[in-house]
Every structure is written in C-alpha cells, then in structure tokens.
Amino acid sequence: MAKTYDYLFKLLLIGDSGVGKTSILFRFSEDAFNISFISTIGIDFKIRTIDLDGKKVKLQIWDTAGQERFRTITTAYYRGSMGIMLVYDVTNEKSFENIKNWIRNIEENASADVEKMILGNKCDLDSKRQVSKERGEQLAIEYQIKFVETSAKDSLNVEYAFYTLARDIKAKMEKKQEASNPPGGRSGAHQLKANEPQRKPTSWLSRCSVL
C-alpha cells in the first residue's frame, strides 16, 4: 500500500481532569464540539493529516483516557511521543498551578527533546476567568515553551496550536536529519498486526516514522 503521508507524529494531551483535553481533540480532529463527548470512554487517540509546506503530516493525538484523574498516567503513555500539549483551564486556578507538576512528570517520563506547548483553554468563559493571559505567558517564558489561549467551544486557536506544534516538530526533525544521518535508534522495533504476512524479514514494518 502506498504511504499517504510523509511524516507521522505522535502527540499527547496532558493536564488536569476537566480542562477540556478531549474537547480540544474533537475540535481539531472532527471540527466538532459537543458536551456529550466529554466522557473520554472508548477514545484512545484521533488522527488528522495536515499539510505543512507541501508535506503530508499525519498527527496521531492521544488522549489520557482519564488516567490523569488521580495522577496515574502510565509511563507507557509517554513512549515515542514527539509533542505534548499541556492544557489548563483559564477558569480553574488549580489546573494552572498543576502545569508545573505535569512538566515535571513529562521530564521524568517523556523523551528529553519532546516539543511542548501550553494551552490555556476555555478562554471564551471570560466572566469566570481565574488565570490571566499574562500569567500564562509568564509561565511559558519561564519554561521557554510556546503558549496560546484556546477555546475548543468557539474553535479559537485550536488549529493554530496543533499547526505550530507540528511545525516545530518537523523543523527539529529535519534539522536532526541534516546534522546526522543515522536512522533513529529505535527503528526495527515493530507493532504486532493481525494481518501481517510476516514472512520475509524485509517486509517488517519499521516503527520509524520517516521513511
């Protein structure tokens, strides 16, 4: 089968429960917002392929499956992730304060060079706002991470956020490829598929996303 994209990026959504991670995911992948989606049951990840500078970039965006609720995200969730959206709710001070804890969690578990971005979601709810945009910007400067306020409900900046993160990952990747040309250390690992003929060693699926 011909490959329908040039790059595959695994992205994660991280942040406290109820900040709107699943809504952001649905806004971006389905261009939909519906309160009934809020329960994350059955949703692993969503896929959307975007076009960046003439390259087809397939984004595989993983939801936490509610495992953030009691801070019990599996270390396996972070494996192989290339970009992470750190999400807080501008109407919830605690979720903003917890961003620092999530960053620590990422540093502990994700690859050291994972791209990050901070999103202050629910910015449509201005009357209930507890966290000013300036404080969000300040935090982002402190950690040298990009930042944007979003509204999954009003479809504000969600596209922008994913495009920005994807572009940064792509740029980093292309820079790396120019600098040195070894295939990724992990190529050769593979996922198990039901319908693989798996006869000849040469036909194994490579896990490397740039081929």
Added chain:
Amino acid sequence: MDDDLPTDFQVIVVGTGMVESIVAAACSRIGKNVLHLDLSDHYGGLWASYNFDGLQKFIKEVNSDPKRDLQVYNLCEKWYIEKESPEAKDGGDENKTDDSKAEPAKKTWSQSDFTAEYRKFNIDMTPKLLFSRGPLVELLISSNIARYAEFRCVTRVLTWLNNRLMPVPCSRADVFATEAVTTVEKRMLMKMLTSIVGYNEDEMNNEFKDWNDKTFQDYLKHKGLTPNLIHYVLFAIAGGNNNMPCLEGVKECKKFLMSLGRYGNTPFLWPMYGSGELPQCFCRLCAVFGGVYCLNRPIDKVGTKTVDEGKTVVTIESKAKTLNCDHLVIGINECPKELISPEPAESCDISKAVFITNGSIMASEKEPLSLLRFPPLADDDKAVTVLEVGPATGSCPKGLFVVYFIASKSKDAETDLKPYAERIFDMSGGDAESDKPKCLWSLFYNVKDTSAPVSSVVEGVHVCSGPDAGLDFDRAVEQAEQIFKKICPGEEFLPRAPDPEEIVFEDDVTHGPEFQRDHDDDEPKE
C-alpha cells in the same frame, strides 16, 4: 487528592501486576465498572520496570520494609566502577551521551554517569519474552492492545557448549548454515524437529506413551542424536535439564518451533522498554473503556457485608474510606493472608540477577538481543536463563547492555548465579584488557515464587498469582482468563477494541472542508 474517588464498583482490582491488569482490562472491556488500585506509586508491582533512580528507591524500600522482604530478599547490589570518572572533572557535561551521536568504542563509565543518565534505563524485575505464536501475542493482536506496545525480535539464541558461547541454529536456514554440526547431524536434526512439529496432541501422546517415566534426554539418545545435537535440543531449544520429562521436552520443542518464522530469526519477542510495559498496556485499555485508576492507595482491610436481598458485597477499607464491589481481584502479595485458602504449597523460589555491562557477551555486527540458555555447570545446579538487551530496546544508554539471569533457587541468588556470570563477564572491576565484557554493576536477589494458583475463602474475592520463573507470560494470560470467566461467565475475553477511526459518533459532526482526511492504518507501510 483522591478524596473524590467513587466508592461503588462492580469490580475492584488491587495490584497492577500482569494477571491483575489483564483481568481489569477484560472486565472493563465488556462494560464492567472497574476500579484499579495499586499500593505503590507505580504500575507493575513485582512485574515493574524501573529506571536507575527508581531501582535505587526500590532497593532501599525492600531493605527497609520487612513486609516486602517476604517477596524479595537476599538483595545484593554491587558496583565495579569508580564513583566519578577522572575526565569528568574537566569534561563537564560532555560526558553525557547523546543519542544522535555515535558513541566512542569503549567509554569509561563511572557511577555518576549512571546517575546522570538514570532515565535511559528500564530495568525489569520480571524480564520475560513472548513466543511469536504464543497466547500473549495472539491476545495482544486479537484484543487490539498491540497498538500500545512495540517489540523487538530476539536476534539469536545462544548456549554454552565446550566451555564457550555458541549460537544455536534454530531455523532451517540456520541449521544448514552452521559449521558446528556435520551434514549427517544436520539431516538428523531436521528430521527430528520436523517430526515433532508434525505431531498433533493425540499423535504426540501416542508416540510418547512409553516414555512417560523417562527423560527427554533418554529419548534424544534413543533417537541416535549426537551429544552436540542433544545439547542444542535439550538445553537450548527445549530449555530443559537432564531430568526434563520426555513429553514436556517434546512440547517445549514444539512450542519453540511453532513460533519460528513469524517475526524474526528466533521464536521470541522482547517488549520495547521492558516487560514492565505490558501490564500498563492492559491498564490503558481498561482506562479507555472507563476504568478508574488510583495508585499509591494502601488498603487496610478486606471484608464482606450483606446488603438487600441477601446479596454479599466485598468491602475494602482504604484511607478512611469504604469501597464496595461485587468482585475483588487482588494480587497474592496484597491479599490479606487470612483470605487465602489453602496456604500455597512451599515452592522453589527464584534466583535472579541483573548485570550492566559495557558490551555484548558475544560481539556481532548489529546490536544483538540474545537469549542464552546455560546448561547446569555442576551436577546439582539448575539451568540458568540469560537475557541480554541493549540500547535499541530502550533498556539502557548507548554503549551498555543489561543482562538478566534467572534460575530456580538452590542456595541464594549470588551463590547460584555468580559462577555463571563469571564465565561470560569480566567481574574483576579492574582496567585490565579482557575479551569478555566488563561488568559495571550487578544486583542479585531472590523472589518468592508465588505463581501457584490459590483461591480465596471469601466468595467474590479472586487471588492473582505472582510472577513465575518461566520464560514467557503464558501462565499469567491463562490465569487471567480463568479469573475473568469466573467473574463474567459466558462473556467474551477481550474482544477486539475498535480502532479510533471505527468509532462513529451519532451526533451531527461537521467536518472542516479544507483538510483531507484519511482513514488508512495508523502505521507507516511500505
């Protein structure tokens, strides 16, 4: 912060070991309301993988917690290298390895390098392999949980023969390529292996009915195999010893041979980042289907109470809260002893060791992933299984290898395993040149074998076994399915979870016009 934990569930699972996690996933998958707890702050229990920092904490915890000591004991950690490397003083950060750069041939490692790169280690407490056509691989594929994990093929099977390491020819191509056996032996071996693969269960029982009280070794001798071939088949392929019963040997051989040719040169797969990832994959599926997760949650008491209509529920006291469920699935290490019946029979404990070395036990062009089956070196010894994994598996930084030793316990882990380690590593700790890789760090420990199935005196309480000494996960999968069938009779065990693209929402979803959507597989194909 877990005060808002709901209190009523259909199924509560305590412990995140392999059996518990599979049961949790299976129950959640068919719609049961599941709470999954662990007493410690990480997943896996005795099945966990640790980074180097986490491992240090684990060692401290075991040494300071007498209760835990019952499961893991005789823990002995040792360094063979300096605290600081001499060049670190002026080199500063440059000593840190960079994944994108090729590592110089042999770096001089210091303890501080390990500390600095602690995150790059994933060290397993219960390292295990998967047979390519074994029950766990089939379950991962049929349930679609395979999408949470990645694997590497074991690249070679080695044995210790005539006082040196030898690759075991395990495919037809290997058999014919090897120079270690003569052409006549090759024919003999192929004939023997082909006939074993050909037997179905009945034929096997019939063919071997006169061999019930004899050893596999006797059978191989009877078949006229030469001593070299007997060594390959008995120790390396069947993973046996001199006393292995004949039928068991034949079955082990068949299992090995049946898993050949699916993914790589050998019948085995190793999970990326270690065996400890696998329970987490099942936990993820459980969570995706609504399972609630809470770690760091000690339980104080397990009891029962009768509610309306004489129905009995199991209750758990935890952090001043009472949690209720119809079924409690609990790891044997977490289960209050008075609930277990009968007391598990005294079994042979397990001796284990982990070594970190600066090179592979047998150099090869590409990074190897090796299974070494050591035959007993002395008459009353047990066979030792050795697994060597390198940086490509996410187990350690570049330039290092992690090597696991597993055997049934005779005396204690160090006494049992050190003589074997010394055959393949330079354990002198000196700078002297050696043709063997240098051992930089080692950990010996014994684990109580809690793998025998036990039942509970309380209805609705299901006890999960701990890790066994075996090479694969098959017993864990089998037990998990049995427990699931008791909890959910008549229900399908882990039916395939849909891919995200297959989930259609009934709500009116409008798609943005400007982007092309695709629905192909989420994996690159060539």
